[in-house]
Amino acid sequence: MAKMTGLEELQEIPPKVLQMYDAVIRLIEEGEDASGIRVSTITDRAGIGKGTAYDYFDTKEDIVACAVVFHIRKMFSLLEQELQKQDSFEKQLLWLLEEMGRESSRKYCFTRMVHILTDNSEFSMQVRQRMMSASFEKYHPMRVFGNILKRGVDRGEVRSDLPMEYMVYTIFSALLTYMLSISTEDCFKISPDKVRQFVHYQIMQELCEKRGQGSLTGAIY
Amino acid sequence: MAKMTGLEELQEIPPKVLQMYDAVIRLIEEGEDASGIRVSTITDRAGIGKGTAYDYFDTKEDIVACAVVFHIRKMFSLLEQELQKQDSFEKQLLWLLEEMGRESSRKYCFTRMVHILTDNSEFSMQVRQRMMSASFEKYHPMRVFGNILKRGVDRGEVRSDLPMEYMVYTIFSALLTYMLSISTEDCFKISPDKVRQFVHYQIMQELCEKRGQGSLTGAIY
Amino acid sequence: MAKMTGLEELQEIPPKVLQMYDAVIRLIEEGEDASGIRVSTITDRAGIGKGTAYDYFDTKEDIVACAVVFHIRKMFSLLEQELQKQDSFEKQLLWLLEEMGRESSRKYCFTRMVHILTDNSEFSMQVRQRMMSASFEKYHPMRVFGNILKRGVDRGEVRSDLPMEYMVYTIFSALLTYMLSISTEDCFKISPDKVRQFVHYQIMQELCEKRGQGSLTGAIY
Amino acid sequence: MAKMTGLEELQEIPPKVLQMYDAVIRLIEEGEDASGIRVSTITDRAGIGKGTAYDYFDTKEDIVACAVVFHIRKMFSLLEQELQKQDSFEKQLLWLLEEMGRESSRKYCFTRMVHILTDNSEFSMQVRQRMMSASFEKYHPMRVFGNILKRGVDRGEVRSDLPMEYMVYTIFSALLTYMLSISTEDCFKISPDKVRQFVHYQIMQELCEKRGQGSLTGAIY
DNA sequence: AATGAATGAGTTTTCATTCAT
DNA sequence: TATGAATGAAAACTCATTCAT
Numbered sequence: 001m002a003k004m005t006g007l008e009e010l011q012e013i014p015p016k017v018l019q020m021y022d023a024v025i026r027l028i029e030e031g032e033d034a035s036g037i038r039v040s041t042i043t044d045r046a047g048i049g050k051g052t053a054y055d056y057f058d059t060k061e062d063i064v065a066c067a068v069v070f071h072i073r074k075m076f077s078l079l080e081q082e083l084q085k086q087d088s089f090e091k092q093l094l095w096l097l098e099e100m101g102r103e104s105s106r107k108y109c110f111t112r113m114v115h116i117l118t119d120n121s122e123f124s125m126q127v128r129q130r131m132m133s134a135s136f137e138k139y140h141p142m143r144v145f146g147n148i149l150k151r152g153v154d155r156g157e158v159r160s161d162l163p164m165e166y167m168v169y170t171i172f173s174a175l176l177t178y179m180l181s182i183s184t185e186d187c188f189k190i191s192p193d194k195v196r197q198f199v200h201y202q203i204m205q206e207l208c209e210k211r212g213q214g215s216l217t218g219a220i221y
Numbered sequence: 222m223a224k225m226t227g228l229e230e231l232q233e234i235p236p237k238v239l240q241m242y243d244a245v246i247r248l249i250e251e252g253e254d255a256s257g258i259r260v261s262t263i264t265d266r267a268g269i270g271k272g273t274a275y276d277y278f279d280t281k282e283d284i285v286a287c288a289v290v291f292h293i294r295k296m297f298s299l300l301e302q303e304l305q306k307q308d309s310f311e312k313q314l315l316w317l318l319e320e321m322g323r324e325s326s327r328k329y330c331f332t333r334m335v336h337i338l339t340d341n342s343e344f345s346m347q348v349r350q351r352m353m354s355a356s357f358e359k360y361h362p363m364r365v366f367g368n369i370l371k372r373g374v375d376r377g378e379v380r381s382d383l384p385m386e387y388m389v390y391t392i393f394s395a396l397l398t399y400m401l402s403i404s405t406e407d408c409f410k411i412s413p414d415k416v417r418q419f420v421h422y423q424i425m426q427e428l429c430e431k432r433g434q435g436s437l438t439g440a441i442y
Numbered sequence: 443m444a445k446m447t448g449l450e451e452l453q454e455i456p457p458k459v460l461q462m463y464d465a466v467i468r469l470i471e472e473g474e475d476a477s478g479i480r481v482s483t484i485t486d487r488a489g490i491g492k493g494t495a496y497d498y499f500d501t502k503e504d505i506v507a508c509a510v511v512f513h514i515r516k517m518f519s520l521l522e523q524e525l526q527k528q529d530s531f532e533k534q535l536l537w538l539l540e541e542m543g544r545e546s547s548r549k550y551c552f553t554r555m556v557h558i559l560t561d562n563s564e565f566s567m568q569v570r571q572r573m574m575s576a577s578f579e580k581y582h583p584m585r586v587f588g589n590i591l592k593r594g595v596d597r598g599e600v601r602s603d604l605p606m607e608y609m610v611y612t613i614f615s616a617l618l619t620y621m622l623s624i625s626t627e628d629c630f631k632i633s634p635d636k637v638r639q640f641v642h643y644q645i646m647q648e649l650c651e652k653r654g655q656g657s658l659t660g661a662i663y
Numbered sequence: 664m665a666k667m668t669g670l671e672e673l674q675e676i677p678p679k680v681l682q683m684y685d686a687v688i689r690l691i692e693e694g695e696d697a698s699g700i701r702v703s704t705i706t707d708r709a710g711i712g713k714g715t716a717y718d719y720f721d722t723k724e725d726i727v728a729c730a731v732v733f734h735i736r737k738m739f740s741l742l743e744q745e746l747q748k749q750d751s752f753e754k755q756l757l758w759l760l761e762e763m764g765r766e767s768s769r770k771y772c773f774t775r776m777v778h779i780l781t782d783n784s785e786f787s788m789q790v791r792q793r794m795m796s797a798s799f800e801k802y803h804p805m806r807v808f809g810n811i812l813k814r815g816v817d818r819g820e821v822r823s824d825l826p827m828e829y830m831v832y833t834i835f836s837a838l839l840t841y842m843l844s845i846s847t848e849d850c851f852k853i854s855p856d857k858v859r860q861f862v863h864y865q866i867m868q869e870l871c872e873k874r875g876q877g878s879l880t881g882a883i884y
Numbered sequence: 885a886a887t888g889a890a891t892g893a894g895t896t897t898t899c900a901t902t903c904a905t
Numbered sequence: 906t907a908t909g910a911a912t913g914a915a916a917a918c919t920c921a922t923t924c925a926t
Contacts, residue, residue, distance in 0.1 A: 016886095033342030035256045039921060040888095049887035051923080060921060111339045117405045118336035121254030131408045142410040165411050169398060169419045176401075177394035184338045184349065190363075190386050198387050202427070222910085237911085260896065270912040275897065443889085458890085475784030477698045481917065491891040496918065557781035559847045560774045563696030570847065584852045607853050608861050611840060618843075619836035626780045629794050631805040632828050640832050644869070679907095702900060703909095712908035714902080723900060 004056050006066030007135040013070075017056050019046035024067035028112065034064050035121055065126035069136070072113055072127075076139040080147065089152035093171075093203060097196050100178060110179050113141065145171045149207075158207050167207050174199040225277050227287030228356045234291075238277050240267035245288035249333065255285050255344060286347040290357070293334055293348075297360040301368065310373035314392075314424060318417050321399060331400050334362065366392050370428075379428050388428050395420040446498050448508030449577045455512075459498050461488035466509035470554065476506050476565055507568040511578070514555055514569075518581040522589065531594035535613075535645060539638050542620060552621050555583065587613050591649075600649050609649050616641040667719050669729030670798040676733075680719050682709035687730035691775065697727055698784055728789035732799070735776055735790075739802040743810065752815035756866060760859050763841060773842050776804065808834045812870075821870050830870050837862040 004017055013021075023045035027037050039060050043050045057063045082099070086092040100110065116124045130136060137143065145168045152158030158167070181195040225238055234242075244266035248258050260281050264271045278284045303320070307313040321331065337345045351357060358364065366389045373379030379388070402409045402416040409416075446459055455463075465487035469479050481502050485492045499505045524541070528534040542552065558566045572578060579585065587610045594600030600609070623630045623637040630637075667680055676684075686708035690700050702723050706713045720726045745762070749755040763773065779787045793799060800806065808831045815821030821830070844858040 028341075031341035033256060033340060033345075035254060036342060038919090043888095050889095050921095051887050052885085054922070055885075114401070115336060115339035117401055117408070118332045118339070119254065120249075120252040121257060124254075128405060128408050140410065165415060166419050166422075169411055169416060170423065173394045173398035176397060177390060180335070180338055180397075181390075190390060194386065195390060198390055202391070206423070235910095259894090271896095272898080272912055272914095273910080275899095276910070276912095281896065456889095470783075473783040475698060475782060475787075477696060478784060480915090492917090493891055493919075494889080496920095497889070497891095502917065553781045556843070557778060559843055560778035560781070561696065562691075562694040563699065565696075582852070607857060611853060611858060611861050612865070615836045615840035618839060619832060622777070622780055622839075626791060629780070629791050631803065632832055636828060637832060640829050643829075644833070648865070701898090706909095713900095713910095714908050715906085717901070718907075 003058055003062065004066050006069035006130055007073075007133055008070075010074075014056065016046065016048050016052060019048060020053065020056070020063060021067040021070050022046070024064055025071050028068070034068070034116075034123055037064055039063070061123045061126060065123050065130065068112065068116065068127050069130045072131070073136060073139045076141055076144050080139070080144050083144070083148050089148065089155070089157040089208070090204065092148050092152075093200065096175065097178065097199065100175070101182065101192065101196065110141075110175065111183050114176060114179070141172070142168055152207075162207065170203060170206055174203055222276055224279055224283070225287050227290035227351055228294075228354055229291075231295075235277070237267065237269050237273055240269060241274060241277070241284060242288040242291050243267070245285055246292050249289070255289070256342060258285055260284070282344045282347060286344050286351070289333060289337070289348055290351045293352070294357060294360045297362060297365050301360070301365050304365070304369050309376070310369065310378040310429070311425065313369050313373075314421065317396065318399065318420060321396065322403065322413065322417065331396065332404050335397060335400070362393065363389055373428075383428065391424060391427055395424055443497055445500055445504070446508050448511035448572055449515075449575055450512075452516075456498070458488065458490050458494055461490060462495060462498070462505060463509040463512050464488070466506055467513045470510070476510070477563060479506055481505070503565045503568060507565050507572070510554060510558065510569055511572045514573070515578060515581045518583060518586050522581070522586050525586070525590050531590065531597070531599040531650070532646065534590050534594075535642065538617065539620065539641060542617065543624065543634065543638065552617065553625050556618060556621070583614065584610055594649075604649065612645060612648055616645055666721055666725065667729050669732035669793055670736075670796060671733075673737075677719070679709065679711050679715060682711065683716065683719070683726060684730040684733050685709070687727055688734050691731070697731070697786055700727055702726070724786045724789060728786050728793065731775065731779065731790050732793045735794070736799060736802045739804060739807050743802070743807050746807070746811050751818070752811065752820040752871070753867065755811050755815075756863065759838065760841065760863065763838065764845065764855065764859065773804075773838065774846050777839060777842070804835070805831055815870075825870065833866060833869055837866055 004013070020042055023042045024037065026045065027041065028034060037060075039053055040050055042063060043053050053063060057066065079096075079099075083092050083095065086095050116127045131140065146164060149158055149164060149167050149171070153160050178192065178195050178199050181190055181192045185192060225234070241263055244263045245258065247266065248262065249255060258281075260274055261271055263284060264274050274284060278287065300317075300320075304313050304316065307316050337348045352361065367385060370379055370385060370388050370392070374381050399413065399416050399420050402411055402413045406413060446455070462484055465484045466479065468487065469483065470476060479502075481495055482492055484505060485495050495505060499508065521538075521541075525534050525537065528537050558569045573582065588606060591600055591606060591609050591613070595602050620634065620637050620641050623632055623634045627634060667676070683705055686705045687700065689708065690704065691697060700723075702716055703713055705726060706716050716726060720729065742759075742762075746755050746758065749758050779790045794803065809827060812821055812827060812830050812834070816823050841855065841858050841862050844853055844855045848855060
């Protein structure tokens with residue numbers, strides 16, 4: 001049987017595979033290290049036989065990598081949908097920050113991505129490889145951020161004199177740090193709430209036309 | 222025998238333990254995933270007996286965690302020394318960016334740290350725990366960045382009207398993104414060189430007194 | 443998979459587990475110390491894979507403890523069956539003594555039990571714990587001896603004026619000493635044959651109605 | 664260096680060896696299984712270097728076997744001394760029963776002996792072998808019991824018409840069962856106190872001249 | 885197609901024993 | 906002489922993968 005790649009569209013994915021993906025994501029969200037997840041745990045949670053996993057995937061690494069790729073894609077797809085509901089760039093930014101701060105499993109998506117991007121394991125290389133493929137393109141984080149920026153420029157809310165790549169970089173880097181401050185509160189030494197204010201201030205200062213409205217000092221202290 | 226913690230001072234560490242630390246770091250630099258390293262590989266490389274590892278550590282996880290903690294501490298200590306040789310804030314920033322870009326083992330230190338900060342494994346929790354301990358304090362990344370900023374403020378190069386925490390955050394976030402763009406070139410969508418320019422530009426714009434000298438557009442395109 | 447307890451009924455026990463039990467008992471009968479038995483020896487003898495042992499049991503100690511519990515139960519069950527074939531209390535006693543003296547694997551059952559009762563190891567505690575469980579009750583040594591005594595009283599062969607517990611104790615104690623004299627001939631200082639005569643004499647003297655028939659001196663010397 | 668045998672007289676035994684013996688016995692009394700005791704635990708407790716153990720003994724088994732042999736000898740020697748202080752056979756018996764019932768480490772001596780007599784391990788065979796040697800003879804349990812019986816006969820308290828061996832057997836078997844009832848209360852089904860009464864009654868009935876004084880029924884119920 | 889019992893190669897871990905100091 | 910760091914052979918245990926049903 002042709003094996004799964006993690007890049008299939010939702011409707012193409014057999015129910016048992018979706019159950020497996022779900023099991024993997026739940027395990028990761030519960031704090032399990034990706035390389036430490038056992039096939040039997042996945043199939044038990046998915047309510048299927050162990051042998052069945054090998055009808056759809058060749059190795060354990062494939063299972064976990066596909067589940068993660070699928071999940072990242074799904075999450076960024078949802079993200080884009082939600083962002084389109086907000087009608088200004090600043091509202092979109094605020095929604096993003098709030099969503100990330102919410103005690104929700106969704107927030108792990110971003111952290112997970114960074115974790116994988118900084119890893120050398122066989123499993124991570126597979127995820128990275130798939131994130132470079134054409135069918136992932138649409139939901140690529142960089143693309144999602146690019147889209148909201150583009151619309152912001154069109155609406156005249158975001159500066160048009162800065163290179164798009166620079167703006168994407170600015171958002172990515174800011175959100176990343178907010179994420180880290182949340183997930184590693186104890187060792188990061190700055191409270192997530194303060195980081196969130198910094199992020200909001202910095203992005204608005206840098207990327208939006210009307211600069212200088214409100215000062216950091218005033219806004220925060 | 223009392224076991225190692227990874228927080229010992231260099232001179233307190235037995236030679237065989239240093240050989241083990243060295244073996245672990247080399248393996249990680251060669252691309253091995255931390256959780257995939259085998260005890261026998263470590264002891265073989267260190268040129269010691271397998272049992273000796275267990276004279277100094279209780280479990281395999283301890284070995285790797287201590288090696289990583291020791292290495293991060295050593296690297297940030299070196300970093301601080303090197304940074305002190307540069308006589309202006311901008312030179313320090315440029316040196317940092319160059320150093321990170323260099324095909325050098327040293328750069329792994331930062332990536333490794335981020336990887337661990339975003340992980341949930343037993344091993345990562347151990348590293349995080351140790352990074353919070355008093356004896357790590359001195360080499361904590363936040364402290365190192367704080368120090369160069371403080372000196373920058375004293376020399377009148379860095380703005381004194383911004384909260385220190387905010388500036389530390391800005392540097393951390395920027396360097397992290399540069400690091401990610403280097404280590405995952407294909408999937409990041411912006412070239413490391415461009416990210417480096419963005420980082421330089423953004424930090425100087427934000428943190429230094431004399432703002433507006435040079436424009437991003439002009440500087441880059 | 444749910445693990446074995448050693449208290450399952452014969453028909454509930456998977457064939458591979460029976461093969462393992464058999465291997466363990468044979469090893470013990472061959473003189474191997476319970477704590478010295480290796481998992482690989484058991485599985486090799488049982489003709490199964492090493493991993494299979496861990497499908498049915500959690501630890502090596504579990505394997506050996508369950509095998510011993512199962513064997514003790516089986517042996518006392520057989521014992522009860524055989525004893526019922528003898529039609530008088532004295533014949534039952536004589537059959538017991540003969541059976542114990544026979545160079546047969548069966549006799550180890552009693553010695554093994556005593557060895558375990560006098561031990562403090564993890565393994566022995568497990569066996570003791572299981573011997574106290576309800577499903578062991580039926581084959582408990584005390585019960586088996588109690589049954590033959592009860593029938594003896596009913597047939598008018600055994601005294602009815604003595605407390606049952608006292609009589610059970612008398613038999614247990616006598617058989618135990620006979621067993622010890624057999625298994626440690628050199629160091630016991632009384633020959634098993636003599637002990638056997640003592641046992642027969644003492645039990646008949648003490649427990650049976652018609653006392654004083656035959657004297658020890660006369661009977662033995 | 665000539666190694667220890669466990670049969671040396673107290674004054675011949677080097678202090679470090681006595682410390683080791685002490686450590687072993689304490690470990691066994693704390694519930695450690697003889698074969699599970701580690702050399703490093705012994706030497707740590709004895710306050711000596713690990714290598715030193717091998718100056719006095721060839722193997723770990725030697726260490727434990729010698730310690731046990733020495734201890735059994737010492738205990739039965741003490742036993743004999745104490746028994747001689749009691750001026751009648753019945754008082755001696757009562758003292759023995761009380762001593763065994765006392766929450767004292769001393770009681771383990773008898774249990775330990777039985778455990779070793781029913782074992783097949785290398786270590787137990789060594790102990791048995793030593794218990795058969797000439798220099799152990801003096802403190803052999805059978806000898807100790809024989810001595811008090813002999814004196815009882817001389818004083819006219821103990822019957823002279825029974826073979827000595829039979830009387831030794833009777834005492835041994837009775838005490839053994841009392842011991843077992845104490846150490847395995849839960850699984851033995853008769854309370855130690857009752858067993859003690861049975862033992863006292865039975866031995867006095869069987870072995871002493873004036874029979875029939877007091878009935879079991881009357882005495883106990 | 886789906887299963888899950890069985891496998892065994894591959895790891896971690898232990899600890900008696902040695903030997904340089 | 907006494908030590909204890911170092912060793913490595915030996916054992917327990919894991920778990921991805923297979924395959925008969």
